[in-house]
Amino acid sequence: MDLTAPLDTRAFSVPPFAEACLDHADDTWTAAFDHPFVHALAEGTLDADTFMFYQMQDARYLEAFADAASLLSTQCTDPDDTLWFIDAARLAIVVEGELHEGYGDELGYGPDDIRQLQLTPNNRAYQNHMIERAQRGTLVAGTAAITPCPWLYVELGQRLERDMGAIPEDHPYAEWLAMYRDPEFNEYMDNLLERLQRFADAADDAARERAKTAFTTSVRYEWMFWDQAWTQQEWPV
Template identity: 20%
Template sequence: MTFLETLIEENMPIWQQYLDHPFIKGMAEGSLSLDLYHQYLIEDTLYLKEFGRVYAYALYKADTLAQMRYFYEMLSIVQKNEAYSRILHLQELGEDMDEVENRNPDPVNQMYTAYMLNIAKSGQVIDVLAASLPCMVSYRFIADHYVQRSKDVLKHHFYGQWFSDYSNENYSYYTKRWSDLFNQLAESISHEHQNKIRKIFKECSLHELNFWNMAYQKGKENE
């Protein structure tokens, strides 16, 4: 078992809550209110903006050219694929993207990105990966789970795109590359550093859960 697989197993009680979350189950069933998803898209766009800064720090701190390529690749995927998909859907829902980008994120969102940015500023390359992989890998974990159960989740105009984005072969290929880099770096760190990584990974797994809770509650408030 790789170090990342060990971390996921240790945090499976949290990750299982993603699969059982009413927001995610609503997407999978096609029953989620579009107003809730609309609010999620706004918050996630603001999140991805800060997520890009996290990878920018990692790119600066990279020890080798190969690591620099990995983080440049990550930054490109976030900006070209994830953020672009959010923009298209928000524009379809009538949002002005300049106005969206100037909004203040929800405090839950802000706490999450502030934590990751602090890790990126103060930590090493492997610490940045530990902070970012709970988001990147859990999205694949969620999408794969529901797509394997039924391809019908891909049919919804909005939610189907989300499941397609995170279950397709291209995304799986890149998450495997980033996971392999993380596992490779983990081989040479101390036991003390491994414990630090465990704390970061768990903290960001909890932030992910809080983000889903926020998306569901915030959307309900705006209904």
């Protein structure tokens, strides 16, 4: 399957600044769909130990995503925006956590194992990037930094649906594939990208450029997140 082929249409609106972020990311965005980890996951050939490595690191990543969303909520002046980011933090921990809990039961790890997990260098760097942008960056930069994670996953789910059709019942990662095909994520993306556009509109040119850089940096870390699982990355010393 050619996961690098762009979608003809997206199931959610992509405002102009989001398009500008995609243009800034350029080939990096495409590369994030073409890592061998992604292909093996889609084909169902991914080794269970590699998938477990990914899942456990991802559980800890989502804690940082929730922290970044919570920090962004404190920058908002509109109560609706504040509540949306608080809900986004909750979604990362609770809803996606249910997926991790299910695979934990299946693969043999639990909450204590996740708490004691040593973060990989790539995971640690990605988390630090998001938190730093949420703490020290503008609202548009912090929002841009957290946007690639949900966007890439939702778009990956839609590309897989286009290329592979129905998920085989015996696919070992069927639940994971099904989650990111869920139409409810389209509403999430509409809300996120609409806010990214408003925050960009309220910012100056320099802030918008920094936001595009934050977006591209997160796309690079998304590729690196696949890679840290694929190689089961360890600290060199």
